Amino acid sequence: MDILYAPWRDKYVTNSKEGKSTQEEEMCVFCQKIVQTNLDSQEFILKRTQHALVILNLYPYNGGHLLILPLQHVANLEDLSKDVRYELMELMSASIVILKNVLQAQGVNAGMNLGRASGAGIPSHLHLHVVPRWVGDTSFITVIGNTKNVSVDLEKIYNNIKPAFDALNI
Ligand SMILES: [Zn+2]
DSSP states (O other): OOOOSOTTOOOOOOOTTTTOOHHHHHSOHHHHHHHOTTOTTTTTEEEEOSSEEEEEOSSOSSTTOEEEEESSOOSOGGGSOHHHHHHHHHHHHHHHHHHHHHSOOSEEEEEEOOSGGGTOSSTTSOOEEEEEEOTTGGGGOBTTTTBOOOOOOHHHHHHHHHHHHHTOOO
16 A cells, blocks of 8 residues: 555645735635635636635645535635634535545545645645545655646646535535
8 A cells, every 4th residue: 555645745736926916925825725715617616605615736746636615715624714714614514525526536635745744736725635546546645755747637626626626515
């Protein structure tokens, strides 16, 4: 059995620097997506709820690698209210079911990297990683280098799982 260390290690790449004002550049990449509500399909946002949103990771560890983040720009789990934490957990649970049902994931890694030392790419805005796994997929992973370049058709996966997220009542 292959067990990976921190397979949800953060990689989140955007091209947000182009054509943005200084003020926008200072805003964290997640907060930008939260306030920009008219580009959800372009930004691969799968679900917006009262306190959180679910998005495809643009630099996925595996096809279907999701991020769940609170709308609040908060670094520490303990600084969120119970209601927000509850919603994050409900979204994680529902996301796992969707990955299993729609993408036939055989396993799932789910977790958080908290703080820069943990490998968090955006430590100031906490987020949950949900990574679908299939038996044998580890053979394609460069574990030691902590990087894995996955050729994933984000649009295809987005269109595949979006209806299931639309149907969620959270
Ligand atoms: Zn933020």
